[in-house]
Amino acid sequence: MPSPLAKRSVETLLSVLLVVLSVLGAAGPSAAAAGSPAGPAPDWERIAACESNGRWHINTGNGYHGGLQIDPATWRAYGGRRYAPRADLATRDEQIAIGERIVRDRGLSAWPNCARTSDSDDSSSRAVEQTPPDDPAPQAAPRTRSLTSPGHTAARTYVVQPGDCLSVIAERTHTPGGTKALYDLNKDTLDQGPDHIYPGQRLRLRP
Numbered sequence: 410m411p412s413p414l415a416k417r418s419v420e421t422l423l424s425v426l427l428v429v430l431s432v433l434g435a436a437g438p439s440a441a442a443a444g445s446p447a448g449p450a451p452d453w454e455r456i457a458a459c460e461s462n463g464r465w466h467i468n469t470g471n472g473y474h475g476g477l478q479i480d481p482a483t484w485r486a487y488g489g490r491r492y493a494p495r496a497d498l499a500t501r502d503e504q505i506a507i508g509e510r511i512v513r514d515r516g517l518s519a520w521p522n523c524a525r526t527s528d529s530d531d532s533s534s535r536a537v538e539q540t541p542p543d544d545p546a547p548q549a550a551p552r553t554r555s556l557t558s559p560g561h562t563a564a565r566t567y568v569v570q571p572g573d574c575l576s577v578i579a580e581r582t583h584t585p586g587g588t589k590a591l592y593d594l595n596k597d598t599l600d601q602g603p604d605h606i607y608p609g610q611r612l613r614l615r616p
Contacts, residue, residue: 456477460520467572472607477505566611566614588603
């Protein structure tokens with residue numbers, strides 16, 4: 410018959426084993442999650458093409474700068490001042506380095522429209538590749554939507570998007586009279602001058 414001391418030792422050993430197993434069980438999912446592969450890397454060229462027409466040193470005076478249209482507060486918060494005072498004064502690679510930091514912290518939420526455009530463009534490209542060559546209409550439709558849909562609320566108005574400037578808007582919307590006519594139509598809205606436009610402003614496109 411085992412002594413009380415031996416019985417107590419066995420119970421203690423079993424308790425320790427249970428604790429160790431429970432710790433290992435809790436750590437397992439965390440380790441698996443940490444080791445799981447990250448999502449696909451952002452396509453910075455496509456995001457820049459959407460945000461600023463691929464112009465990495467653009468400054469239209471709308472409060473957002475560079476190819477990725479990063480505002481000054483965000484640029485400073487993620488260490489951009491080590492490269493340049495504003496994003497548009499930094500190189501493409503330096504802007505992407507700050508973009509990577511933003512993604513690690515906030516995901517792609519800083520570019521909600523253009524990040525979705527990058528994903529949808531991949532799907533659209535695959536769909537177009539499967540379209541028979543003798544039917545060009547399905548190929549042209551996605552490109553037309555991607556150029557005209559941002560900012561349009563009606564045939565006679567346009568809502569300014571990040572990275573826009575009057576010349577780009579006039580060309581994109583085929584405004585009669587071009588940039589000068591577009592400015593003349595919206596002098597009341599653009600009271601600070603044609604170079605000071607901001608996302609969310611509604612511009613008239615026709616008299």
